[in-house]
Amino acid sequence: MKCLLDATSVKVLTRAIHCLAKIGDELHIEPTANGLTLKTVNASKSAYSAFTFHLPFFLDFCHISENTVQPDPEDDTVIKCKLPMKSILSVFRSIGSLEKSVETCHITLPLLEALLIIEFKCKHGIIKHFNLRYFECESVEAEFSKEGYASKFSCTSRFYSETLLSFHSSTQEVTWSLAMDQVHLSNHIDDEIDPSKCVRTEITLAKDEFVDFNVALCTQVTFCLKELRAILAFAEALKLDLDCRMEGAGQPVLFSLEKANLYSADFLLATLTPVLDSTAHSSRSTNDQRKNKSSRESNLSKTSSPVPTLRDKDSRVASSANLHTTIMPIVPESPYFTSRLNSLSLIEPQPFPAIEEDLDIQPPPSKRARARYIFQNCLKATQEVRERPYEVFAPDSEGDE
CATH class of the missing domain: 3.70.10.10 (Proliferating Cell Nuclear Antigen)
Incomplete structure (x- = not known):
């Protein structure tokens, strides 16, 4: 297959591929004598989409793939293939940039190369060439009739x-x-x-x-x-x-x-x-009936037993029989208490230090005493006389007699 598109047709083709990409993960390409068909099916097979581009849509179109290695008319055939949607979106990524820069687009499907070749001729003589690997597959069809x-x-x-x-x-x-x-x-x-x-x-x-x-x-x-x-x-x-x-x-x-x-x-x-x-x-x-039945039974148990009942987040009353059989674990007394850590923590729990019982705890000082302690240095003299060791070079003269 080989076809040639102008700038307007490239814009429509790009929007069609983006539409199919939102539905399925694979793009099926099926050239026919009347045009080119692009199809996709979603993963759950609950949605089927097909775009058919007729011959007037192209500047030039041929649905037969030519043998480019050894040209032989007898070996020419029609290729039906599929390729991942991500690979085709990498070529037709931006609709705005393709609309402004691309002048013509040439798409070919050679017979022996197993490649989808896309060539953009842009403005200022720039040519972009893409080779996408495809997989041959059978035709994907959905049986429906518009008149039915x-x-x-x-x-x-x-x-x-x-x-x-x-x-x-x-x-x-x-x-x-x-x-x-x-x-x-x-x-x-x-x-x-x-x-x-x-x-x-x-x-x-x-x-x-x-x-x-x-x-x-x-x-x-x-x-x-x-x-x-x-x-x-x-x-x-x-x-x-x-x-x-x-x-x-x-x-x-x-x-x-x-x-x-x-x-x-x-x-x-x-x-x-x-x-x-x-x-x-x-x-x-059925679920509502079960909930009503369980609530009635719990209400009966509530009136017949003095044991208090518990309620969960769904406001469903727990049975009092479970409270009788539940045994609360008793933790033995220990002089050390270990801290509970996060389950993601890699640090082993360390015991807290024991508290002395005869420790005399004094009350905190008053605000005035705390202020006096903080500003006590401000009340001292700026210079302090300190005795410093020194050497005497000339002794004091004796007084006159």
Whole structure:
């Protein structure tokens, strides 16, 4: 495969790679006779994304890889490969710098070299050359049909982005409730979490706010919000409309976008099944019954036994039978007391020195006595007469008689 792109196409290709990098860890490259397809699947296989760049998107395109070592038309074939997302991001790292400096981009997939060769021709005659090692793999496909969905509605990507700003950044899953005249969005709260301790966000979108609105089945689906944010980041930068197709709970949700005859993208996201929700609800009700039963038993034990009861952090009453069988350890008296150290400390505990019982402890002096002791040097003479040893050179003369 070999293709040539201009500066505008390089910008779109870079944004597409950044969008795929937020979803999966590997980039699948599949050249076809109609264009180039970039795909990725997340680790849990709950999200599938595919960008298809058609022939008008390129200045020059050939999907057949040529044998550069020994040119032979019979050995030419189509290569389908994958490479780590980190390696391709090292080439298309900065969208702004590529948009300002790159004039053309040439991408080739030689047959025998097992390298993805990317060459940037920048301004002022600067050429950047990258060789990325790839791995041959089979084609990655997701079975879906756009005509098989009962409900379809489309809107501008900016409208979706402004709607999702109301949700907290830590929100992981969002629930879409479809009605005949509106779409209701709310953050999904797990059954294991106490709803009274969570922030509930709900948004209602009227039918008139959509470009196209056709809901044939009123349903409620829940899917991950991380992939949706990645889709909107690409669509909003290029000012594209986003089509959404839904069928029912447990069925995948399909987001798609298209730019004339240049490129198109499909994003297939898995949704939560109602079976999981009912199972979680039943398990939660079972846990509540067990808590109520244990609390009733503990209340009975509290009234029948004079032993005081203990409560933990979850306000669950401990059984008094455990208090009868619990034996408190008795520490023998010792003249030395050892200090308790941190478990990470490497210093062995040392005994504290014994305190003498007949030690006479005097009370501290008064403030006036302490001040007199501090400033006593200020009250002394500046010069002190001290007897110093000296040698007498001339004795005193005797007095006149």
